Amino acid sequence: MRALLTGLCAVFLLLLNTLVLIGPMMLVALFKRVAPSQALRDRCSRWVMGIAETWAENDKRIFAALTPTVWDIRGGEQLRRDSSYLVISNHQSWVDIPALVQALNRRAPYFKFFLKQQLIWVPFLGLAFWALEYPFMKRYSKAYLEKNPHMRGKDLEITRAACEKFKRLPVTVVNYLEGTRFTPAKQAYQQSPYRYLLKPKAGGVAFVLAALGDQLDAILDVTLVYPGERVPGFWDLLCGRVPRVIMDIRSLPLDPRLWQGDYQGDPVFRQYVQDWVTQLWQEKDARIAALRAGTA
Numbered sequence: 001m002r003a004l005l006t007g008l009c010a011v012f013l014l015l016l017n018t019l020v021l022i023g024p025m026m027l028v029a030l031f032k033r034v035a036p037s038q039a040l041r042d043r044c045s046r047w048v049m050g051i052a053e054t055w056a057e058n059d060k061r062i063f064a065a066l067t068p069t070v071w072d073i074r075g076g077e078q079l080r081r082d083s084s085y086l087v088i089s090n091h092q093s094w095v096d097i098p099a100l101v102q103a104l105n106r107r108a109p110y111f112k113f114f115l116k117q118q119l120i121w122v123p124f125l126g127l128a129f130w131a132l133e134y135p136f137m138k139r140y141s142k143a144y145l146e147k148n149p150h151m152r153g154k155d156l157e158i159t160r161a162a163c164e165k166f167k168r169l170p171v172t173v174v175n176y177l178e179g180t181r182f183t184p185a186k187q188a189y190q191q192s193p194y195r196y197l198l199k200p201k202a203g204g205v206a207f208v209l210a211a212l213g214d215q216l217d218a219i220l221d222v223t224l225v226y227p228g229e230r231v232p233g234f235w236d237l238l239c240g241r242v243p244r245v246i247m248d249i250r251s252l253p254l255d256p257r258l259w260q261g262d263y264q265g266d267p268v269f270r271q272y273v274q275d276w277v278t279q280l281w282q283e284k285d286a287r288i289a290a291l292r293a294g295t296a
Contacts, residue, residue: 003239003240003241004239006066006067006238006239006240007235007238007239007240009066010062010063010066010067010238010239011238013062013066014059014062014238015124017055017058017059017062018055018124018125018128019124021051021054021055021058022124022127022128024051025048025051025052025055025128025131026127026131028044028047028048028051028131029044029048029130029131031044032044032045032048038168042168042169045133045168045169046169048131048132049109049110049132049169052110052128052132053105053106053110055128056101056105056106056110057105057106059098059101060101060102060105063098063102063237066240067237067238067239067240067242068240068243069237069240069242069243069244069245070243070244070245071099071102071103071245071247072244072245072246072247073102073103073247073249074246074247074248074249075248075249075250075251076103076104076107076220076249076251078251079104079107079108080108080217081106081107081108081109081170082109082170083108083109083170083217083218084109084166084170084171084172084173084212084215084216084217085108085109085171085172085173085216085217085218085219085220086172086173086175086205086208086209086212086216086218086219086220087100087104087111087172087173087174087175087219087220087222088175088177088205088219088220088221088222088280089174089175089176089221089222089223089224090176090178090182090196090197090222090223090224090284090288091176091178091180091181091182091224092181092182092224092226092231093181093226093231093232093233093234094181094233094234095226095231095232095233095234095236095237095242095245096181096224098234098237099224099245099247100174100222100247102245102247103222103247103249104172108172109169109170109171109172110132110172111171111172111173111174112132112133112134112135112166112171112172112173112174113134113174114134114135114174114175114204115129115134115135133165135161164211166211166212166215167211167212167215171212172220173208173212175204175205175208177200177201177202177204177205177277177281178197178198178199178200178201179198179201179204180198182196182197182198182231186198194281194282194285195285195288195289196285196288196289196292197281197284197285197288200277200278200280200281202263202270202273202274202276202277203263205273205277206258206259206263206270206273207263209258209259209273210259210263213254213256213258213259213260214259216254217254218251218252218254219251219252219253219254220249220250220251220252221249221250221251221252221280221284222247222248222249222250223246223247223248223250223284223287223288223291224245224246224247224248225245225246225248225288225291225292226242226244226245226246227243227244227246227292228243246291248287248291248296252280255276257272258272258273258276261273
């Protein structure tokens with residue numbers, strides 16, 4: 001009963017926080033659409049980001065007041081709000097999002113996600129995602145693409161167009177290379193060679209690097225670990241049933257060779273990027289094992 005009451009209280013406060021701030025955010029976002037100059041539109045973008053950061057900071061206070069979760073953040077001491085980052089993270093649960101908020105909010109520029117198109121219909125949050133100019137991706141099945149081959153590459157076109165918008169201001173772009181949340185069933189279906197990860201997809205990160213490589217200050221390799229036998233869900237977090245979350249942040253050197261090529265048209269360059277991603281994922285899998293064992 002106590003966990004249920006905690007969860008309901010957290011839902012109420014999170015919803016109240018959203019309702020209070022969604023109005024000002026939408027007004028600024030709508031004004032941006034009719035602003036007469038690019039300088040004013042950029043200023044509106046900063047205002048929208050500032051409102052989003054306030055919303056996220058309030059959420060952090062709600063979790064701190066109601067739940068016992070320890071956010072074990074390791075690394076990231078050199079983060080700056082006037083720098084641009086590409087965050088590459090594993091993906092296990094909806095708890096990953098508040099974990100990133102805890103680790104990055106007001107330490108780096110407010111982050112941008114590539115979202116499933118269906119999320120635009122989520123009440124209130126869908127409007128916030130639109131105001132924040134999050135790119136919405138529509139995923140197609142293999143069967144659909146076989147019948148409609150002209151739709152191949154549409155997701156990469158969306159990635160390229162979104163990154164063009166990101167060039168005007170400092171940004172933190174979050175990329176989940178697995179493309180979906182990890183589950184043992186998905187791992188078995190993929191025949192993933194990794195113990196704690198699904199197979200990574202290099203195409204999305206390649207296009208982000210191609211569009212933003214010269215603007216980026218660092219790649220942040222974020223590894224999320226939930227100690228225990230099972231990965232908690234968002235309701236577990238709200239009810240106070242997540243004792244600890246480990247967020248390991250490692251800054252990677254920028255290698256210009258990762259974006260100075262044609263990923264689609266050059267098989268040698270494509271193989272280079274895929275090999276880099278494979279090595280990164282092998283290291284991340286080993287890192288997760290060490291963090292879970294308490295040896296890292």
